[in-house]
Amino acid sequence: MKKLFPLVLLLISLAAIAQRPQRQDVESIKITGTVLDKDNGDPLEYATLVLRPINDPTKVTGGITNEKGQFDVEIAPGTYQVRVEYISYKTYQKNEQEFLTSTDLGTIKLGIDVEQLDAVEVVGEKTTVEVRLDKKIYNIGKDLTTSGATISDALNNVPSVSVDVEGAISLRGNENVRILINGKPSAIAGFGSTDALRQLPADAIEKVEVITSPSARYDAEGTAGILNIVLKKEKTLGFNGSLNVNAGYPTSSSISLNSNLRTDNYNIFNTLGYRYRDAPGNAFFDNTYTSGSFDRVIEDRIYNRLGRGFNINLGMEYFLTEKSSLTGSIFMRFSDDDDLTENTNERFNESLLESRTFREEVETEDDNSYQLSLNYINNFDDDGHKLTADFQYSNEEEVETSIIEERNTFPDTQLIVLEDVYQNEVQDEFLIQADYVLPMEDAQFEAGYRGNFENQVTDYKLDSLDQATNQFVTNEGLTNKFTYTENVNALYTQYGNKMGKFSFLLGLRLENTQLKGKVESDFDSNAIEEQYGVDVNLDFDKNYLGLFPTLNLIYELNEMENVSLGYNRRINRPRGRYINPFPSRSSRTNIFQGNPDLNPAFSNAFDLGYLRRWDKITLTSSVYYQKETDSFERIQESTGQTTTDGIEIIRSLPINLSTNERIGAEAALMYNPKKWLRLNTSFNFFKFSTEGVFNGIDYGTDNTSWFGRFSSKVSLPAKVEWQTNAFYRGPTQNSQTESKSMFFLSLAFSKDIMKDNGTIGMNVSDLLNSGKRRSYTETEFFTSRSEFQFRRRSVNMSFVYRFNQPKERNGNRRGGGNDNNGGDDEFEG
Incomplete structure (x- = not known):
């Protein structure tokens, strides 16, 4: 504004x-x-x-x-x-x-x-996108469709980014993306999973930085690039804040309070929120088999997920001197989820129904996260010469218990299986970081260190009812404790300079990665190793030392036009469920199992960009190329085992393929033809090819796909705002699975009330109820047609009240300790 x-x-x-x-x-x-x-x-x-x-x-x-x-x-x-x-x-x-x-x-x-x-009259809106030397910054805080939504929902409105129905986040169609909060890995985003982003409110976001050509300051993690989510922190003097209340259907409600007390000596900030959300979904699978007791199996699933969550972020920034400050904050998140999955399973031979079963899984999940952060910043002068230091400790504990019961309902009625599953996952992470910035005439030098030390312990136990004895018996092959350690030490330096219309930023990052895994079992751990093959070692200690150069160039053709070129080398480390050897089972016949033998993938990427501004139009575009070695690929294969009633068990498993090449082009256009009308559109087209053989099967493939989005915002009379967001993803394919296209449409309306201190709003997410993943998988031993919808169409009403706070934030304020988002201080050229 x-x-x-x-x-x-x-x-x-x-x-x-x-x-x-x-x-x-x-x-x-x-x-x-x-x-x-x-x-x-x-x-x-x-x-x-x-x-x-x-x-x-x-x-x-x-x-x-x-x-x-x-x-x-x-x-x-x-x-x-x-x-x-x-x-x-x-x-x-x-x-x-x-x-x-x-x-x-x-x-x-x-x-x-x-x-x-308080007397400032807002006569316009801050631009939606800001283009920097190595990133694009999207200010999505004013997006009406994010009212009452989650951070995961909000990311799906950011150009170059897409979020699938299961919450997996992709950048330019590539899921190997690093998620940071305020420039750092964080318990807020979750460790090795994006589930936490579905529990936190979108209105906590100030902006999202899309970093497709990261400089050496950033972690080398994430071959697709980095998404840095910068959270809001009010900078207006005095006591101020906002209250946000939401209610919707299917049943959902939330309340969040953002408050801030700022003086010349300190700044106290607090975010408090509670969320209650029902996420009804469904899935359908039509599977055919070349072996086993049945040639066709149809599964019809109904999901009822109830999530309750409470989060608080409390911090204080204290100005030690005119040039230095110390910021401390603590973040806590407590969630309690209850999920019910009902699965009706029909088995056929030669089109005749042979049997029908009903499977019910009742799962409870308690997830508690804590994070303590300290930040010190010393501005030696007003020209950008400064030193920052950060310490962060995060702890997350997730306890899951499931009771799985499956019964025959045709031609007779009897119990097939009754299982009790327990999983306890505890993760600790320490982060130590120091960054030094030395500005020079038309230039800037930076150097720093970052250490990430992570330990994750997963305790998994599976008990099954022995109907002969009516006693629960522990599955010795799957009951184990798996400890995973990831330690990363990194040093970096970078130098930027501006010579007339030409600017560059050259950096080099040295990272040492240690990956350790250990299986402990009261039983015979060889049973689980046999599931992978003789070459897999569940007790491993691997070390990787690598150099990661980065180069970003920009040439200003004129004040309104420039061309940029970026190069970077990146790493994708296996983590989370991709390395956890204990299977998660959506049914007795379909399981997902992590692969502890995964090695990191490495990539080299190039990005050529073009920016042009006109009076009412801004165009950003780029052409990019990436080649990745030892890339991850998720395959499906037969386990060689069958259920007690003769159905073949299929396993999904991530593996290292030899290479993955990706080339693409994207463009985004922002057009403001009238004061009351804002139009945004973006388009991304890419082609990728993979090569690799696993267990004698060639998983190589070539494919092209694209996705695009459109957004319009109209200012109507009586201070009413109307926003429309549309997203389309074209079909895509890997070596085994073809995913169909998907279209997603959302509408939102808002009106200012109470002398502009309050805003009421309504939004409809997935208006056409078309946000479904449809796919077809074909292998040598089975085919599968499936459809999955995580949450059906929803309607949400919201009310925001701002106290001692203008509707739009105006200007920066003193200090900056907690505003360090890992990139704003870089040399911009």
Whole structure:
């Protein structure tokens, strides 16, 4: 909002200038300078420079600052009144300044005008996308369709990002993406899983950084790139905050409170939330077999998932001096889920129904997460010279208990199996990080260290009822304790420079990765090793030392147009359920099993980008290429075992394939034809090919796919906003499975009330109830047609009340300890 106001003033001024004849007989001179926030040294983009000639005050000229706060304008020699303006900041003014030659005004620091904060009139909206040297920043906090939604839902509205019906997040169609919170791995995002993102409210997000060509400052983890979710932290002086209440159908409700108390000496911030959500879903499978007792099996599943969650994030930033601050925060999340899955199973031979069974699984899950964070920042000067240090400890414990009962319902009625499953997963993670930034003239040097130390213990037990004795018997082959350790130590350095219209950022990261696994069992652990083959060792200790170079280049064709080129080398480490050898079973005949023998995958990626801005249009586009070795592929194979009633058991297993090549192109267009209308669209097309053989089967394939999204926001009379979001994903295919296309449509409306302190809203997610994954799998021994819907169409009502807080946030504030998101301080060129 605040950026558009000075821009409008400038356009009016330039329009007035354009109507007057210009002098051509006088050589022009250049006036340059930089505008920064007085308190924290941040550059102020779109600040307005106004130059008014003393001898003719009607001939106003000037310019606006770029993303680094710099301006560069040409004027005729003479005496001028100089004024630098930025909405909600005190105006800088100098009278009768004589300019006879090109002059650098140096650094101009603007301070907050507290008295004007509450009187600021919002005349526009902050741009939806900001393009930097190595990333795109999407401000999604004003997305109406995220009201009452989760962080996972909100990510599905970000260009280049897609979230499938099971919550798996992809970047440019690639699921090997690293999720960070405020620039760091976090218990908030979950460890090795994105389930936690489905439990946290979307209104906690300030912005999402899509980093497709990460610099050396970032972890090398994630071959597709990085998604950095930056959470909100109010920066307005005094006590302020907001209350958000939501209710919807299917049954869902949530309440969250964001509060902030800020003085000149400290800042206390708190987010408190409770969520209750029912997620009814369904699935259908039509399977045919070449062996076993039946040639066709049809499964019809109904899911009823009830989730309850409470989260709190409490922190304090204390300003030690004018240049340094210490921030401490604690995050806690407690969730209690109850899931009921009902599975009707019909078995056929030659189209005749032979038997029917009914399977019921009752699962309870308690998930508790804690995270303690400390951040120290010391700004040695106002030019960006600083040192930051971070310490973070996270703990997550997840306890799952399941009772699985399956009975024959045709032609007779009898108990087939009764199982009791217990799984306890505990994970601890320590993070230590230090970053040093040294700015130089038109350049910047950085260096740092990061250590991640993670330990995960999974205790799994499966008991089955022995109907002959009516006693539960432990399955000795699957009851084990698996301990997984991942330690990563990294050093990095990078250097950036700007030479005229050309900028570059060159970096090198050295990482040492240690992966350790150990199986402990009161029984014979060889039983589980036999499921993988003789080459798999469940007790392993692997070390990987690698160099990860990065290079980002940008050339400014003019103020409104640039071309960029990026290169990076990345790693994808196996983690979470992909290495856990204990199977999860959606039915007795279909299981998923992690592979502890997975090795990390490595990739080299190139990205060529183009940006063009017009008066009302912004275009961002890129062409990219990636080659990955030892890439992960999820395959389905026969276990060679059958159930007690003769159905072949199929296993899904992740493996290392030899190579995976991906080439694609994407484009995003933001168009604001009218003050009341905003249009956004993006499109991504990619082709990938894989090569590799496993257990004598060739899993190589070639495929092309695409996805696109469209969003429109219309301002109606009576302060009513209307937003439409549409997403389409084209069909895709790997060596075994073809996934059908999917279309997803959402609508949202909102209206400001209570003198703009309150907002009521309504949104409909998946209006057409079409958010379903449909796929077809074919192997040598079976085929499967399936359809899966995680949650059906939902309607949500919301109410937001803001106290002592303008609807739009205006300006930055002093300090920045907790605002370090792992990238904002990088050299931008």
